[in-house]
Amino acid sequence: MLDALRSLAEEKRQARVTHAYRVVKRFGLPIRTKAEVDRFLAWMKAEGLAASTQSTILCTIRSVQPGNEPLRSVQVKVPARSVQAEVLSREEIKSVLDDLRSNEEWFYPCFALWLGTGLRNAEVIGLTWDCVRLEEGELLISKTLRRDGTATLQRVWSGTKTGKARVVPLSQQVVEVLSQHRETMKCLGLNTKNGLVFVTPRTHGHLYDAGLEKVWKRSQRRVGLAPRRLYAQRHSFLSHALAMGNSPADLAAVAGHRTEELLRTYAKPTGRVKVPTW
Numbered sequence: 499m500l501d502a503l504r505s506l507a508e509e510k511r512q513a514r515v516t517h518a519y520r521v522v523k524r525f526g527l528p529i530r531t532k533a534e535v536d537r538f539l540a541w542m543k544a545e546g547l548a549a550s551t552q553s554t555i556l557c558t559i560r561s562v563q564p565g566n567e568p569l570r571s572v573q574v575k576v577p578a579r580s581v582q583a584e585v586l587s588r589e590e591i592k593s594v595l596d597d598l599r600s601n602e603e604w605f606y607p608c609f610a611l612w613l614g615t616g617l618r619n620a621e622v623i624g625l626t627w628d629c630v631r632l633e634e635g636e637l638l639i640s641k642t643l644r645r646d647g648t649a650t651l652q653r654v655w656s657g658t659k660t661g662k663a664r665v666v667p668l669s670q671q672v673v674e675v676l677s678q679h680r681e682t683m684k685c686l687g688l689n690t691k692n693g694l695v696f697v698t699p700r701t702h703g704h705l706y707d708a709g710l711e712k713v714w715k716r717s718q719r720r721v722g723l724a725p726r727r728l729y730a731q732r733h734s735f736l737s738h739a740l741a742m743g744n745s746p747a748d749l750a751a752v753a754g755h756r757t758e759e760l761l762r763t764y765a766k767p768t769g770r771v772k773v774p775t776w
Contacts, residue, residue, distance in 0.1 A: 499522060502563070503518060503559070503562055504519055507519050532568040535569055539552065539572065549576045549577060582737065584726045585734045585737045586730060591734060593723075594609075594717050595610060595613065597721050598610075606675075608622065608696040609713075609714065609731070611675065613734065614669055614671065615666050616736050616752075619707055619710075620642035620645070620653075623642075623643045623653070623694075623707075624642045625695045627680070627691055628692040635668045635669075635670070637668065639666055640657075641656065642655075642658060643655060643694075653704060662754070664752065664754055667752065686702075688702060707728065710728060714731075733764075736753055740764050746761055
């Protein structure tokens with residue numbers, strides 16, 4: 499099992515596979531019979547692994563041992579997480595953006611675009627200037643700079659999550675922020691033709707989730723909010739955009755979602771039903 503997981507980790511270079519390999523290696527015991535699988539589950543729980551993490555590890559192990567009947571028969575119940583609990587209100591978003599503009603000037607353009615487009619983390623980090631069409635008011639999302647699953651602080655170029663390119667429209671506000679940001683980058687002598695749009699302030703290398711999360715949560719605390727994770731920006735954008743009356747099919751295309759998945763995740767009652775009149 500360990501050899502198969504290690505080979506899969508080297509092939510896929512995905513964090514979930516590498517983590518599953520390391521967890522099974524640390525457990526250090528067979529996982530073949532029903533009793534052994536139950537012992538492994540009890541050990542993961544005692545180690546403090548979340549139910550969702552346990553479920554992902556089991557799924558990964560099953561992929562390299564499809565004939566393991568005890569593994570196939572066991573299930574971990576994962577509590578449903580409410581996306582709406584992570585959605586910021588319009589007033590909260592404005593407060594955070596105002597704070598970022600004043601206190602995190604270097605990172606403000608990144609978060610202004612993030613909240614204005616709902617891009618995925620790796621899409622924001624891997625956005626390059628040749629994919630920014632300011633005159634047309636849109637972005638071309640065709641690649642990502644995703645985490646290398648075998649090295650925490652390294653990233654590798656990859657395609658989008660769905661494997662398809664898509665066009666994301668920009669509001670006039672975001673266009674103006676990006677225009678000013680490009681001028682700032684030019685003054686610093688950075689590549690504004692096909693280089694990264696957002697870079698670290700000191701080394702001018704690519705951004706990291708951990709660093710961005712510190713800035714994001716620090717800003718939320720300053721304005722008196724309970725900190726949400728980085729992905730709350732995507733959740734907030736899509737929830738508000740759907741509540742505004744956008745076509746679910748159009749919004750799903752912009753987000754890189756299936757329409758059914760978008761509706762299942764984000765179509766929640768808003769209390770603002772628009773009643774038709776004839």
